Amino acid sequence: MQRFMITGGNRLSGTVKVSGSKNATLPIMAASLLLDGKCTIRGVPRLRDVAVMRELLIYLGASVVWEKDVMHIDTQGVGYQDVSEELMRRMRASNLVLGPLISRYKYARISYPGGCDIGSRPMNFHLKGLQTMGVSIKEKFGYITAEAKKLKGSEIYLDMPSVGATENLIMAAVLAKGTTVIRNAAREPEIVDLQNFLNCLGAQVKGAGTDTIKITGVNGLNGAEYTVIPDRIEAGTHMVAAAITRGDVLVTNVIPEHLEPVINKLREAGVYVEVKDDQVRVAMDKKPLAVDIKTMPYPGFPTDMQPQFMAFMTLAEGTSVISETIFENRYKHVMEFRRMGADIRLEGHTAVVRGVPGLSGACVEATDLRAGAALVLAAMAGENGTVLDQVEHIDRGYERLENKYNALGARIIRVHS
Numbered sequence: 001m002q003r004f005m006i007t008g009g010n011r012l013s014g015t016v017k018v019s020g021s022k023n024a025t026l027p028i029m030a031a032s033l034l035l036d037g038k039c040t041i042r043g044v045p046r047l048r049d050v051a052v053m054r055e056l057l058i059y060l061g062a063s064v065v066w067e068k069d070v071m072h073i074d075t076q077g078v079g080y081q082d083v084s085e086e087l088m089r090r091m092r093a094s095n096l097v098l099g100p101l102i103s104r105y106k107y108a109r110i111s112y113p114g115g116c117d118i119g120s121r122p123m124n125f126h127l128k129g130l131q132t133m134g135v136s137i138k139e140k141f142g143y144i145t146a147e148a149k150k151l152k153g154s155e156i157y158l159d160m161p162s163v164g165a166t167e168n169l170i171m172a173a174v175l176a177k178g179t180t181v182i183r184n185a186a187r188e189p190e191i192v193d194l195q196n197f198l199n200c201l202g203a204q205v206k207g208a209g210t211d212t213i214k215i216t217g218v219n220g221l222n223g224a225e226y227t228v229i230p231d232r233i234e235a236g237t238h239m240v241a242a243a244i245t246r247g248d249v250l251v252t253n254v255i256p257e258h259l260e261p262v263i264n265k266l267r268e269a270g271v272y273v274e275v276k277d278d279q280v281r282v283a284m285d286k287k288p289l290a291v292d293i294k295t296m297p298y299p300g301f302p303t304d305m306q307p308q309f310m311a312f313m314t315l316a317e318g319t320s321v322i323s324e325t326i327f328e329n330r331y332k333h334v335m336e337f338r339r340m341g342a343d344i345r346l347e348g349h350t351a352v353v354r355g356v357p358g359l360s361g362a363c364v365e366a367t368d369l370r371a372g373a374a375l376v377l378a379a380m381a382g383e384n385g386t387v388l389d390q391v392e393h394i395d396r397g398y399e400r401l402e403n404k405y406n407a408l409g410a411r412i413i414r415v416h417s
């Protein structure tokens with residue numbers, strides 16, 4: 001187990017560069033399984049989840065060479081294998097191999113994926129969409145078996161704009177016979193990135209970024225090089241870090257358009273935010289005003305920023321109402337914030353956060369990835385020292401977060417126990 005010892009009370013100042021997007025890299029790596037050849041992905045973040053996806057590809061027979069932020073994947077001659085349950089359980093995004101495997105081999109058997117405990121996260125939309133494409137699905141003893149003679153282009157309507165289901169279905173449709181239309185598709189920037197990557201390989205995908213995506217099946221794909229987009233959630237986390245510590249930070253390598261909901265809420269809270277090309281400067285020198293947040297699919301306020309924003313609101317002037325509409329169990333950080341002196345009342349899917357004058361250091365636990373990041377922010381803004389356990393969760397989605405913040409003036413020590 002690893003923990004952070006965080007000394008609070010330091011303003012962050014300086015420049016921090018955002019790494020490549022986790023949620024874009026993972027589906028792009030999975031999509032490489034559609035190819036019988038080589039591709040190179042640039043801007044790959046050094047994260048635990050990316051390492052797990054790499055292991056998964058290697059387990060399936062691919063060669064994966066990962067140097068700094070460049071990954072060379074060779075899927076020539078990869079034959080079918082059932083995916084090991086141990087690997088599937090290590091993260092939620094392992095489910096993204098289902099679409100490519102069924103598309104390439106017309107057969108896939110996977111166990112249900114694992115991942116952070118933020119909700120039940122079923123796969124019914126993924127499976128219903130595949131069934132529409134002619135795939136027979138059997139679910140037994142925690143395993144999903146998908147089988148088809150051939151995949152046929154179809155009209156699919158998603159009951160909810162699920163990110164993973166949209167990605168799995170795009171990947172399943174790329175080599176299918178005919179045209180697939182996905183309606184009520186998720187519109188996240190990571191889906192646009194997947195479309196752009198697939199089209200570089202020779203796929204015909206159109207409409208990502210809107211709620212209707214059209215995929216015309218092709219016979220095969222060719223190799224390519226691709227650079228993933230910057231991570232908008234990492235960027236948003238740094239922006240809140242600057243604001244909560246009353247600092248002044250330039251966040252570089254960002255696509256500001258992807259951050260509009262976060263930028264708007266920060267400004268509403270009284271934070272100075274200056275946007276220029278691929279950089280955002282965030283400065284704050286007073287107590288924030290309380291603002292309300294409701295998480296929504298993109299372009300709404302991202303659920304992956306809810307815990308970090310809640311950390312900020314614990315110190316606001318007034319009362320903030322935060323509604324989590326995406327994941328039913330994404331409030332585990334509330335208990336941890338309370339240990340630090342926050343005043344938060346939970347009413348179903350709503351958290352009522354009454355700003356307090358200050359937070360104090362405490363022994364807390366990173367219950368999941370974003371909860372962990374949010375606790376780092378709270379601890380940096382708090383008084384005294386905080387001991388944050390289970391920081392392995394944070395390593396799933398941030399490249400050495402402590403190094404980035406220490407370079408800005410924070411005091412965070414990683415301890416291995």
Ligand SMILES: CC(=O)N[C@H]1[C@@H](OP(=O)(O)OP(=O)(O)OC[C@H]2O[C@@H](n3ccc(=O)[nH]c3=O)[C@H](O)[C@@H]2O)O[C@H](CO)[C@@H](O)[C@@H]1O
Pocket residue numbers: 022023026092093119120121122123124125126127160161162163164165186190297303304326327328
């Ligand atoms: C690797 C990756 O990109 N992860 C992101 C992705 O997760 P993920 O793709 O798992 O999230 P989804 O968009 O699928 O989930 C949204 C909601 O739909 C529900 N649902 C989903 C699929 C399904 O078949 N049935 C069903 O009921 C989920 O339980 C959840 O309540 O989008 C989430 C929502 O923006 C983000 O928090 C995650 O960081």
Ligand SMILES: C=C(OP(=O)(O)O)C(=O)O
Pocket residue numbers: 091092093115116118304369370397
């Ligand atoms: C919930 C997240 O990721 P995943 O879907 O991989 O669990 C996240 O990135 O905040």
